[in-house]
Amino acid sequence: MKEFWVYTSLRIVLFLASLAIIGGVWALVGGDVLWLWVIVASFLMSGMGSYFLLNHQREALARRVQTRAEAMTSKIEEMRAKEDVDDDV
Structure with a gap:
């Protein structure tokens, strides 16, 4: 289960970082x-990044x-x- 939590946590962190970067750039520009x-x-950026x-x-995770x-x-x-074997007896 460790692999699941590591992968899931990293996906969430990657999404939040993408959200902060895109939101920040959008706020600065627009x-x-x-x-x-x-x-x-x-979602698209974090999906490609992951x-x-x-x-x-x-x-x-897949090996586990x-x-x-x-x-x-x-x-x-x-x-x-x-x-x-039990049925044959």
Whole structure:
């Protein structure tokens, strides 16, 4: 679960930084800030940034999820095989 929280926290920080940068630049340049467009642009900017900047954390999360899924699958197969043995008796 550590990988999930690290990745999620970094995504939130990246979004808030994008929001501050875009909102600040918009306020300096235009004066009247349209927050809906600032939020949309921040989502786009943080999404593109996370694709490149958070690649390592995303891969670590994916490996963790895959490992847990494989462990769960092997447990299910083990239980299924055990039920088949019990049914034959």
